[in-house]
Amino acid sequence: MTLHIVNRSPTQSDALDSCIRRAQPGNAILLIEDAIYALLILEQLFSKYQKLSQLEIYALAEDVTARGASQWCTEQIRLVDYQGFVALTEHYPSSLSWY
Amino acid sequence: MNYTLNILSAPYSNQSSDTAYQFAKAVLARGHSIYRVFLFGEGVYNANHLTCSPQDETNKFQRWSDLAHEFDIDLVVCVASALKRGILDQTESTRADLNQYSTIPPFDISGLGQLYDAIAHSDRVVSFGR
Amino acid sequence: MADNNVTKKVLILCRNAPYGTSTSREAIDVALAGAVFEQNISILFLDDGVYQLLNDQQSDAIMQKNQTKLLDSLEMYDIEQLYAEYDSLKNRGLHAENIHSATTILDSTETSAFISSHQVILSY
Numbered sequence: 001m002t003l004h005i006v007n008r009s010p011t012q013s014d015a016l017d018s019c020i021r022r023a024q025p026g027n028a029i030l031l032i033e034d035a036i037y038a039l040l041i042l043e044q045l046f047s048k049y050q051k052l053s054q055l056e057i058y059a060l061a062e063d064v065t066a067r068g069a070s071q072w073c074t075e076q077i078r079l080v081d082y083q084g085f086v087a088l089t090e091h092y093p094s095s096l097s098w099y
Numbered sequence: 100m101n102y103t104l105n106i107l108s109a110p111y112s113n114q115s116s117d118t119a120y121q122f123a124k125a126v127l128a129r130g131h132s133i134y135r136v137f138l139f140g141e142g143v144y145n146a147n148h149l150t151c152s153p154q155d156e157t158n159k160f161q162r163w164s165d166l167a168h169e170f171d172i173d174l175v176v177c178v179a180s181a182l183k184r185g186i187l188d189q190t191e192s193t194r195a196d197l198n199q200y201s202t203i204p205p206f207d208i209s210g211l212g213q214l215y216d217a218i219a220h221s222d223r224v225v226s227f228g229r
Numbered sequence: 230m231a232d233n234n235v236t237k238k239v240l241i242l243c244r245n246a247p248y249g250t251s252t253s254r255e256a257i258d259v260a261l262a263g264a265v266f267e268q269n270i271s272i273l274f275l276d277d278g279v280y281q282l283l284n285d286q287q288s289d290a291i292m293q294k295n296q297t298k299l300l301d302s303l304e305m306y307d308i309e310q311l312y313a314e315y316d317s318l319k320n321r322g323l324h325a326e327n328i329h330s331a332t333t334i335l336d337s338t339e340t341s342a343f344i345s346s347h348q349v350i351l352s353y
Contacts, residue, residue: 211262
């Protein structure tokens with residue numbers, strides 16, 4: 001059970017794309033730092049990757065707020081704060097950072 | 100749980116080391132302990148004590164130093180990554196016949212064995228890079 | 230608490246090309262250290278990381294250490310298998326004959342399973 005942590009903007013880097021392709025059902029993806037810009041193209045991402053509906057998707061609230069992206073949060077994404085980030089690492093025995 | 104943080108990017112230039120610091124504080128707030136913070140690659144620049152921050156900004160060297168003192172955290176700087184980037188403590192500086200050094204305790208320059216030791220002794224290993 | 234008696238399976242995940250940045254070289258340093266300390270490590274090349282596996286690299290003129298020689302040195306410490314993802318190779322126009330002979334090529338399902346079979350994943 002793996003927590004995938006992505007920190008690059010999906011329109012600048014292939015990190016998120018790479019992550020999604022290798023993630024397994026039951027894994028989680030946490031968007032942090034510039035990766036939260038994925039919220040702005042969520043529709044596109046869910047159309048492109050059927051797999052996303054089998055993954056838990058989280059975004060770091062502080063990074064979303066910092067970037068003015070709050071209005072793009074939908075119920076497909078769960079917002080967590082830094083303690084929530086830690087809670088995710090408690091739950092998922094291994095983490096894999098994509099950058 | 101015991102955590103090890105593996106930090107691969109430099110402060111100021113990238114957000115990752117800020118994220119790592121916030122994560123570290125949250126780990127401690129949730130009652131866990133941090134076994135080691137391992138600085139590797141560009142991450143060794145977090146150990147540069149010649150960091151001078153503007154008055155209205157956090158000193159990114161000092162904050163790790165303060166956290167390590169308060170919570171007894173082992174801050175290890177990978178020797179291979181550090182030396183070639185000019186991050187030397189007093190010992191390494193003398194060894195290299197130089198008259199300046201750029202890092203001080205609680206940062207400790209050591210080898211990659213410390214990363215594997217940390218992996219063996221930690222329940223969770225999280226990497227922060229760019 | 231962590232069980233110190235069981236050596237964890239560690240995966241060194243290489244996603245970066247050699248020479249343009251130091252990341253790929255430092256990743257192999259991590260792998261070599263793991264081998265020296267008799268850790269249970271594997272190395273997987275993904276995405277641009279597969280460029281590290283190209284044969285015929287001659288890096289003297291750009292004043293850098295040869296990445297192939299670095300990979301070859303892993304063998305001295307009993308890391309004889311390198312793993313690479315088929316799609317990463319294919320998307321870059323690469324085939325088995327272009328790359329390091331000690332490479333085992335995994336399809337995408339095998340790659341995902343390989344990644345999750347490791348307790349600790351260090352990505353470079």
